Amino acid sequence: RLGVAAVVWDAAVVLCAYLEMEGIDLRDRSVIELGAGTGLLGIVVTLLGARVTITDRAAALEFLESNVQANLPPELRPRAVVKELTWGKDLDNFPPGAFDLVLGADIVYLEETFAELLQTLEHLCSERTVILLSCRIRYERDLKFLKMLRERFSVSEVHYDSSKDVHIYKAQRSSHKDDF
Numbered sequence: 001r002l003g004v005a006a007v008v009w010d011a012a013v014v015l016c017a018y019l020e021m022e023g024i025d026l027r028d029r030s031v032i033e034l035g036a037g038t039g040l041l042g043i044v045v046t047l048l049g050a051r052v053t054i055t056d057r058a059a060a061l062e063f064l065e066s067n068v069q070a071n072l073p074p075e076l077r078p079r080a081v082v083k084e085l086t087w088g089k090d091l092d093n094f095p096p097g098a099f100d101l102v103l104g105a106d107i108v109y110l111e112e113t114f115a116e117l118l119q120t121l122e123h124l125c126s127e128r129t130v131i132l133l134s135c136r137i138r139y140e141r142d143l144k145f146l147k148m149l150r151e152r153f154s155v156s157e158v159h160y161d162s163s164k165d166v167h168i169y170k171a172q173r174s175s176h177k178d179d180f
Contacts, residue, residue, distance in 0.1 A: 009037070012105035014166040015134035016044040018159050026050040029100040032124060034085065034117075035107035036060075039067045045103065046072055046080040053094075055085035088116025097126030104133045111141045118148055121171075125153075131171040132158075 019026065027049035033042040034055055042054035056064055065082045072080055085094070102124050107117065121131060131153065137143060146169065149155050153171035160167050 009106040010164040011134040011136065011166050012037070012041045014159075014161045014164055015103065015105050015132060015168060016041055017161075018132075018134070018168055019045065019048060024048075026101070030098060031101045031103060032094070032099045034087070034102065034104045034120065036064055036082075037105075039064045039071075039082070041103055041105050042080060043068060043071045046076055050079070050101070052080045053099075054080055054082050057086050058084050085120070086116075087113055087120040091120060091123045094124060096123050097129065099124050099126075099129055102129060102131045104131075106135050108133065108135050108142055108145045109138070111144070114141075114145050114148055117145075118152060121149075122152060125173055127173050129172065132168060133171070134166055134168045136165050137167060 026045055029050045030053075031042075031045050031050040032053040032055060033039075033045070036042050036054045036056045037060065039054050042052045046052045054064060054068060061082060061084055068080050068082055069077065083093070084090075102121060108114075125131065133149075135142065146155065149169075149171055153173060155169055155171045158168050158170045
């Protein structure tokens with residue numbers, strides 16, 4: 001019934017492993033996950049110590065919330081909030097630039113959502129915010145999104161998992177040096 005939102009994509013698994021293996025300190029960091037689907041990434045980031053807002057469209061929220069409840073110990077559940085977010089809409093429900101880290105796993109696939117996704121990223125990011133996007137480059141349009149992202153953010157590839165063919169890109173508003 002939920003289609004793509006009910007699948008654990010390789011990109012989420014690779015990004016979880018990257019965050020853990022790189023030893024990125026997420027304790028008490030403010031994190032938002034876009035297009036969370038099953039919530040795997042948001043759950044792992046919560047387990048790594050972050051305060052996480054896990055978002056998706058309305059249709060996916062019930063499933064997402066049940067996964068979060070089932071997979072986080074009770075004492076950590078208050079650190080993970082499931083919230084509706086349709087890119088480009090109702091951005092006032094999210095404080096601008098309030099997040100240390102914006103995460104997205106396999107969220108770049110519908111070309112008609114690219115402008116709204118970029119608008120959402122711009123709203124959520126301050127100068128210090130780091131964006132980590134993990135994805136397969138399947139189509140020419142995926143490269144088009146990266147080009148659009150590079151017009152607004154400083155973007156670099158920080159990891160490539162050849163076994164799963166997943167790239168992780170890091171983006172920031174400026175060339176500001178961060179501590180991630």
